[in-house]
Amino acid sequence: MVAPMIEVQRLGKRYLRGGQQQAISDLRERVVGWISRPFRGRSADPDRDFWALRDVSFTVERGEVLGVIGRNGAGKSTLLKILSRITRPTEGRAHLNGRVGSLLEVGTGFHPELTGRENVYFSGAILGMKEAEIRSQFDRIVDFSGVEAFMDTPVKYYSSGMRVRLGFAVAAHLKPEILLVDEVLAVGDAAFQKKCLGKMQDAAAGGRTVVLVSHSMNAIKRLCNRALLISSGRMIVQGEPDAVVDQYLLQARGLGRGEATFPGREGEPFNISRVSVTDGGGRVLTGPMEVEERICVEAEFRLERELPGGYAVMTLRNRSGEVVMMSDNRDSRESAGMTAAGVHRIRIEMPAPMLVPGTYSVSMALCRPPKGSLFRRDDAVSFELADTGGIRSGRVGYIYVPLKWRSL
Amino acid sequence: MKRDGVYRGFSITPDRGSLGIELRELLEYRYLFWRMLVRPIQVRYRQTVLGVAWAVIRPLVSMVVFTVFFGKLLGVEKRVDTSYWLFVLTGLLPWGLAAATVTAASASTVNHAHLITKVYFPRILVPLSVVGWTGLDFFVGALAVIPLMVWDGVVPGPSLLLMPVILLLIVGCSMAVGVFFSALNIRYRDFAHAMPFLVQIWFFLTPVIYPAKVVPERFRPLAEINPMTGLISAFRSCLLGTPVNFGSLGISSGLCVVMLACALWYFSRVEGFFADVV
Numbered sequence: 001m002v003a004p005m006i007e008v009q010r011l012g013k014r015y016l017r018g019g020q021q022q023a024i025s026d027l028r029e030r031v032v033g034w035i036s037r038p039f040r041g042r043s044a045d046p047d048r049d050f051w052a053l054r055d056v057s058f059t060v061e062r063g064e065v066l067g068v069i070g071r072n073g074a075g076k077s078t079l080l081k082i083l084s085r086i087t088r089p090t091e092g093r094a095h096l097n098g099r100v101g102s103l104l105e106v107g108t109g110f111h112p113e114l115t116g117r118e119n120v121y122f123s124g125a126i127l128g129m130k131e132a133e134i135r136s137q138f139d140r141i142v143d144f145s146g147v148e149a150f151m152d153t154p155v156k157y158y159s160s161g162m163r164v165r166l167g168f169a170v171a172a173h174l175k176p177e178i179l180l181v182d183e184v185l186a187v188g189d190a191a192f193q194k195k196c197l198g199k200m201q202d203a204a205a206g207g208r209t210v211v212l213v214s215h216s217m218n219a220i221k222r223l224c225n226r227a228l229l230i231s232s233g234r235m236i237v238q239g240e241p242d243a244v245v246d247q248y249l250l251q252a253r254g255l256g257r258g259e260a261t262f263p264g265r266e267g268e269p270f271n272i273s274r275v276s277v278t279d280g281g282g283r284v285l286t287g288p289m290e291v292e293e294r295i296c297v298e299a300e301f302r303l304e305r306e307l308p309g310g311y312a313v314m315t316l317r318n319r320s321g322e323v324v325m326m327s328d329n330r331d332s333r334e335s336a337g338m339t340a341a342g343v344h345r346i347r348i349e350m351p352a353p354m355l356v357p358g359t360y361s362v363s364m365a366l367c368r369p370p371k372g373s374l375f376r377r378d379d380a381v382s383f384e385l386a387d388t389g390g391i392r393s394g395r396v397g398y399i400y401v402p403l404k405w406r407s408l
Numbered sequence: 409m410k411r412d413g414v415y416r417g418f419s420i421t422p423d424r425g426s427l428g429i430e431l432r433e434l435l436e437y438r439y440l441f442w443r444m445l446v447r448p449i450q451v452r453y454r455q456t457v458l459g460v461a462w463a464v465i466r467p468l469v470s471m472v473v474f475t476v477f478f479g480k481l482l483g484v485e486k487r488v489d490t491s492y493w494l495f496v497l498t499g500l501l502p503w504g505l506a507a508a509t510v511t512a513a514s515a516s517t518v519n520h521a522h523l524i525t526k527v528y529f530p531r532i533l534v535p536l537s538v539v540g541w542t543g544l545d546f547f548v549g550a551l552a553v554i555p556l557m558v559w560d561g562v563v564p565g566p567s568l569l570l571m572p573v574i575l576l577l578i579v580g581c582s583m584a585v586g587v588f589f590s591a592l593n594i595r596y597r598d599f600a601h602a603m604p605f606l607v608q609i610w611f612f613l614t615p616v617i618y619p620a621k622v623v624p625e626r627f628r629p630l631a632e633i634n635p636m637t638g639l640i641s642a643f644r645s646c647l648l649g650t651p652v653n654f655g656s657l658g659i660s661s662g663l664c665v666v667m668l669a670c671a672l673w674y675f676s677r678v679e680g681f682f683a684d685v686v
Contacts, residue, residue, distance in 0.1 A: 015684065081683065082420060083420070084527070084528050085418075085420060085528035086524070086525065086526070086527065086528050086683045087680065087681070087683040087684050088420070088421075088422060088423075088680035088681065089420060089421070089422050090422055091422055092422075093419060093420060093421045093422075094419070094420040095417065095418075095419045095420070096417055096418060096419075096420070097417040098417055100528075102527060102528065104526045104527065105526050108523065108526050108527050109523055109527070111447060111451060113450075113451045113454050113455075114447070114450060114451065118447075118450060121443060122443050122447055125439050125440040125442075125443040126440055126443075126523065126527055126529060127527065128440075128529075129439075130439055131439045
């Protein structure tokens with residue numbers, strides 16, 4: 001019988017909403033419970049409870065690569081932090097059947113005053129490597145990082161790219177039986193990300209058990225043999241990565257929805273109360289459109305007060321969650337901007353053809369200079385572009401603008 | 409995959425099952441502990457001109473200040489059997505070790521927040537590891553200062569052999585306080601502000617710059633509750649070759665062990681929540 005490498009049973013983590021800024025209402029209780037209470041966060045007030053994770057159970061077998069997906073704040077990172085023992089759960093239990101290495105950031109434990117060499121040793125140690133391990137891997141780590149020439153230079157003189165490369169080089173030579181990874185792939189340039197993906201594949205091929213939290217649907221599909229979808233702290237589904245990713249895109253990212261309305265919240269001065277995708281005639285979309293057909297996005301902004309310099313931003317994302325394009329109302333002279341209090345209705349006309357066939361989500365944001373986004377509705381609605389019977393349906397890339405091809 | 413030893417897998421539960429710090433796990437992390445001891449030493453005197461000489465300058469300058477103000481101007485030197493500067497120096501050396509350890513250990517967990525929120529390792533290593541540099545500073549200071557005494561004609565007696573034990577107790581006692589406050593400080597930053605003058609009050613309550621016998625008879629038991637009283641006096645007696653007050657040292661040792669046990673217990677109860685509140 002082979003025991004699973006990771007066994008998670010009804011894991012839950014509760015935080016107190018508002019955390020620190022609690023009124024000193026009952027001084028006696030505060031003094032009595034002062035010393036033991038602060039860390040427990042035991043509260044009888046359910047209004048202040050916030051379950052970042054609840055009732056999550058799953059197992060991971062040896063050699064499996066499990067992908068964890070979900071929106072920001074869904075509880076993915078909390079799950080990873082519990083599994084890597086950074087924080088303790090409020091209920092439930094987990095058993096990890098082997099040595100664990102966790103990578104929640106690149107370059108953990110780097111000290112700017114120390115040289116590259118000294119930092120490799122410290123970082124290796126804090127990630128759980130033994131001295132002999134670091135010593136025997138040292139040359140390979142340095143080689144992988146590509147910063148050989150600067151090993152005796154303090155890290156504070158490194159460029160940020162060099163620092164990331166050295167940090168990942170250490171992490172990549174970690175040889176635990178269970179590897180927990182959070183979004184490490186999101187940093188660095190494309191070449192570096194590719195290198196990281198390669199290392200992850202090696203780890204999986206080498207029989208290691210991996211739990212990967214990522215926003216990159218491509219990475220999840222390529223690397224994982226199982227995926228888990230979390231939403232608002234609860235596990236929604238687990239299974240084949242393709243199916244889980246599709247469900248995530250459908251549910252969490254507003255796909256398959258042509259129109260969405262959002263009631264304003266009490267006390268919120270700003271709201272984006274409606275977003276919809278329509279055809280050229282102003283009818284809300286209910287099915288796929290052809291790439292050549294014109295598509296419009298309509299939105300309704302409600303401002304309770306004036307917003308000097310305010311403007312609206314629209315973001316289009318493709319199925320993998322990559323931003324395909326951004327546009328704001330300052331691109332066009334026909335829009336008045338979002339400065340005055342009141343209700344603003346806007347309509348954005350997109351030229352056609354513009355994008356390759358596929359599914360796109362629309363996000364709307366209200367921004368103000370110089371800080372940017374003030375209020376947003378991420379992935380509020382979506383639309384699908386098809387090329388029925390055409391030659392463009394399987395095309396890769398992002399844009400489809402017919403080019404002139406001439407025989408000479 | 410190499411299967412080394414018996415440490416295979418572990419369970420994660422809301423509460424730590426066993427009581428206290430897991431020794432086997434600490435053993436697993438001994439190399440990290442070594443790195444954590446060494447790192448502040450590597451960094452401490454970088455980009456300074458005088459470098460490690462600071463470890464000597466600090467106690468010497470303090471000694472001069474106290475000798476002038478307390479010894480001469482306030483006349484404390486008349487209450488001391490040896491020369492006052494020597495008396496002060498043999499108090500300031502161990503006190504410097506204790507004060508630095510308490511202060512650095514208390515601040516250590518907050519200073520290591522970036523590690524505590526990103527990676528697991530036994531949290532207790534954070535406050536414990538400050539003894540690397542506070543200990544080294546102490547020894548450098550002592551090595552430079554002790555020849556001064558010998559040159560002045562002071563010869564330590566056989567009680568010098570007790571010295572390692574006394575140093576261990578001083579470190580243990582200050583570590584107990586430091587570990588306790590390092591856990592509190594992570595939730596209530598008030599202690600970051602309070603620590604400097606708490607340490608200063610403790611300094612004046614401890615016979616560092618005055619002899620224990622100036623304390624009025626009825627306050628003696630109170631003074632003995634302070635474990636540093638017996639330890640600093642014993643340190644001084646060992647160096648100067650005067651008789652060691654074993655009664656006082658015994659009380660201090662007992663207190664020290666109890667404090668350390670309490671601090672480690674408290675730390676182990678709350679360390680699992682550091683990452684949530686830091």
